[in-house]
Amino acid sequence: MTTPTGPAAPEVLRYTAFSADPAGGNPAGIVLDARGLGDVEMLAVAAAVGYSESAFVTEQDPEQRRFRVRYFSPLAEVDFCGHATVATAVALAERLGEGPLLFETNVGEISLDTGKDASGAVRATLTSVPTHTRPATDAELDAALAALRWSRDELDAAFPPHVAFGGVEHLVLAAGTREHLAALDYDFDGLAEVMTRHGWTTVQLVWRESPELYHARDPFPIGGVVEDPATGAAAAAFGGYLRALGEIPASGSFTIRQGEDMGRPSTLTVSAMPDGERIRVSGTAVAI
Template identity: 70%
Template sequence: MDTSTTQILRYTAFTADPSGGNPAGVVLDAAELDDDAMLTVAADLGYSETAFVTARDERRRRFTVRYFSPLAEVDFCGHATVATAVALAERLGAGPLVFDTAVGEVPVDTATDTGEATRATLTSVPTTSRPAGAAELDATLTALGWHPTDLDPALPPRVAFGGVHHLVLAAKTRERLADLDYDFDALGAHMRRAGWATLQLVWRESPDLFHARDPFPVGGVVEDPATGAAAAALGGYLRDLGLVAEPTVVTVRQGEDMGRPSTLTVALDPDDARVRVSGHAVPFPS
């Protein structure tokens, strides 16, 4: 299918500065595109994900959205959801939206901050997590070049779900997190076998401030500058560990070591399995 006339928008999410955040492609009218065409567009762009609106009901502000990395379709993507919601809000007006995705219904609220860019807040599907198995943890550490002593014993490894699955590993020091030089092929093969979208590598600066890095070899990308789905999974992880006793807002700083700083705001409630992830998005020069 010829995609030369497809209108592709470029936004960067979880930042109000075009030089930061995670770039995403957005196609607001993809009703006529088949799977191969969407994959071609995503591969040509080369961003970690591109979102495609394949059906729309503007009166109800409800949209069907699919996500593609350069290598394959992805069930859910947080930063492309924020980018798409902001693109729609700029054209339809701020307010609530609903996205129908492969993992279920994802409500997204949009608002324009005074003097700032448009902000989008997605509500994840119910989150879950489980302890990481010894074999899957060993294979991950080997591919990363990490040692078990590099991990924070207060934050145990768990596989967390917030739309897609992520292995959450907490580094003991900021220096360990900053020194990321992993075996791309080995980690990608292991993650495909495990069914993980990214690794959520974090360092906890304080109870409400985390720094994160997210390798994404299964999508053909070395690292994501901002990962909304992983932030939702991290929120569920913190709740499941009993670290959230009351409604709490956690900030995740990501992309700093890549030169594309991103800020993700994660709202948690110990009585709600869903997690709310918010951030700005702005057009990204091509």
């Protein structure tokens, strides 16, 4: 890979991931040539763009379809971001042609497959790093529930609170009803403090409509954003969580609907890899 000095004012693309409609999904800024940009410059670009994350291709080998990618929220670098990964993969596939890609990230190598779906939209499927999950402690749960203004009796007892990892960590909490999930109104600063203390990237709040369909909301105050409309990293972590609980459907895949309560509907397709460790997350992305 090469790392020559890039342009002083990089071109920033804007794509939305996990939707074929520019009005849906989760927007991401993309700098396809961030060679020569330092941390301060990338953070400044991400802050100016204002999306939950922007992706920066800092090294590239187009012939081998291999890229070094870093992610920044408006406030800080994020080790891994699923929706910006999908958006960047689609943007590259549109320029290089469809096929496999490999992203080197802070959490390891992320392999991707890109191609057109039945509707003609470009779809990217990422394969996560190995996932793992553990029960949340009482102290973690109590602090998070207080900031969310939720109580234990409002949770779905079938899904124990866990801290799940799919590249970064997310607290997973299942609401007992769809109405409770829709009524989310949390303490922004309080939840940011809890998440910062425990190293969580988002809180993955879910409700199960069926074994094949979940609804999710993901507060992201540590990134300066109230809520993510689609969170690929959390979807990977959640897939690992469901596999640990034995809740992956017989088909091996399920769908997450996210962003509906904030007017940016998103669809994430999640499947378990046969290796028992990795999760695949798939979605479309389009330019805004």
